[in-house]
Structures are given as structure tokens and as C-alpha cells.
Amino acid sequence: MSEPASPTADPLALLDDYTSGAMPDSEAESFEEALFARVAHGHASEADFADTLRHAAEWIARRGTFNVGNTRAEIDALLASGFKVEYRDFGDASVPVDIPPLRPDTEIFVYRVGIDLRGYDGADVVIETPSGEPIKTFRDIRFDPTDGELFGVCEAPLAEIGFRSGPARWKLIARRGAERVHVGTLETRPVG
């Protein structure tokens, strides 16, 4: 038996309740009448977003790039999958890494960072420009449980944008309980 859903007036949340089944049938009938009427007036952008999200999420899940950080076994499976994978070893992050253009036929970009994260509960990667301007944070990255190494996977076009837009510093912040430890900083710079 479903728990009663608390009221919400947000269109995207309501649509999610509707499609996921959280919205009871007694409410769904009037909801869908209003939804279809709003589409006819061009006022249901949340439906377009949810539809695009679903298709894109299905695509990403099929490619195996949903997670942030992968295990060595997952990388081995990806290398054997038939996708055109370009693999780069970034070493132990002690020296800057030059990033040349990806091969034109690369579908998925894989990189390894040889830092041992064993013993930590989790880790984030904070990416900045060389002048310290924040770019983004990768949250809750996964690492290999056997040797603590970090393997990253992303679609080639995103790798082109992420690694070749300009030089960047990738600060690896590990967590152990409430403690946050700066484990290392990987510097990347596009070349060629």
C-alpha cells in the first residue's frame, strides 16, 4: 500500500508522482485532464523535460556511463564491449598531464588515476581553473575497492569539452567520517 503523497503544486514533481504511480488514481484522472489541456495551450514544458530526461537516461545507462568513477572490472568489461574506447593513464597525479585531441572515432574516453583511495568512505573531485575559479564538482566518485585506484569514464564529446576547454586542476578530496583529506591534485592541459 502506498503512503499518501504529500501535496505539491510543482508541475515537474506532480508529473513524476503521476508517472511513477505515487499519485493515487483518484487524483490522476483530474491531473491528466489538466495536463493534456495545458499541452494544447503550450504550457507543459515539464512533460518535455521529463520525456527528454527519460530517453537520455536510458541511453546513458545502456552505455555504462551513469556512475562517476568505476572499478577495474567495469573498465575491463567496457574495453571488451565493442565500443571504441580510448584509454589514458594519468599516472599518480604528481605531474601535469597533457591532453591531445581524442581520436575522431573514439566513443568512450577512459582514464586512470593511480591514487590509492582505500580506507576512505568516499571522495569528491573539485575542478577549478588554474586561477582557482570553480568549474564543477564530481560528487561521490567510486573507486576500485581492491587497489583504491580511480577510473573515470565519459562520452567522448564530453571528454573533449571537459579536458580540452583549457587547463584545469582536479582536486581530489577524500572523506573518512567527518574528516576531509586533500589527497592530490591532477593538472590537465590541452595540447595540439
Added chain:
Amino acid sequence: MAGAPVSLQVFALSQPAPLEPLSALVHQAAQGDRSAATAVCRLFAPVVRAFARRRVIKTDAVDEFTQDVMLVLIEALGAGKLEQPERLGGFVLGICRNLARDRARQRERREALLTEYAGNLAALAAEVPDKPTYEIIHLEDCLSSLSQRARDVVRLAYAEAMSHVDVAQALSLSEGNARVLRHRSLHALRECMSRRISWEAT
């Protein structure tokens, strides 16, 4: 080819606004303009899929149901059955409800409609792309900024189309907590995807 499945995957982030007001499109469709009927279908495809998602889980079944609705809609528009264009939303919903009530009886009729209107569906369909679209890599970028638990809830609810009950069970959460996490994750993604990809913004 009658009966051949036609993928209705659409990857555009936002549906293009109709070139004509809906009433004009409905009128043109009734005059035999199939591109006008296709434009109406394109507008309603996301909510028809949402209607189907509530009732069936598998993506193939959602696509097939959506296709069935569109076939009936195209035929009805072409026959001028919608006399009051301002009631188009209710008209499409009525088709959805009728089809949901009795899928089995529709099989034979579906084959006949497919023979006649397969061309319209082909215009609506977009094959799953060989390469990731901007929306896909944008989503990949945005997902990496979420917590692992939020990524899990999006994967289960949207990539695997699990119901809210199954998502909660899979993550060992109460249904209420899973729902809150789902909503927060959706909003974070929508907000993120309203901006540019991270590196493009700096």
C-alpha cells in the same frame, strides 16, 4: 511495412513550438495536410508517453501505446472529427483512455491504420542516435554533480522505469523519502540542464 515497430524516441530537449496555432493545424489536418497532423502528434507525444508510463513499464510497450494513440489521432484529424480545436487536449486524452481500456480489440484496427499512416509515424520517429546528442552529454555532466544516491534514484526511476514503490525498496528508503529524493534530484537536473555544460560556462 504494416506492423513494423517504429521507434518514437525523441531527443530534443524542448519540443519545437507549433509553427501554426493549434486551431490552424487542426483545420489543415482536416484538409488532408499530414504534416499538420504530425505537428499535433509531436506536441502531444511527451504526455501520451507519460500516460502510458503510468500504466505500463517497458519502454517498448510505452512506444507501442504511443504509436497506437497517434495512429488514431492522425486518422481522426484527417477525417475532421475534432470540430472544436480548443478541446484537442481532451480529445487526445479520450483516445488514450479508450485505447488503455481495451488494447486487445485494437490489434486488428492497428494493422489497418499502420498500413495507411505509417508515413506519418516515420516523420515523428527518430532512431536512437549512434552518437550522444548534446542533451545526453549535458545530462551526463549534470548527473556527476549529484550524490550517488540521487544518481541511483534517477537511474531506477527514469532509465529503468521503476515504480515509486520499487525504487524505494531498491534503495531501502521509505516511499516518502524516496519521493522527496526523486523530486529534489529532478529539480537539480532541470536547473543544471537549463545552463550550459560546466566547462562551457567558464
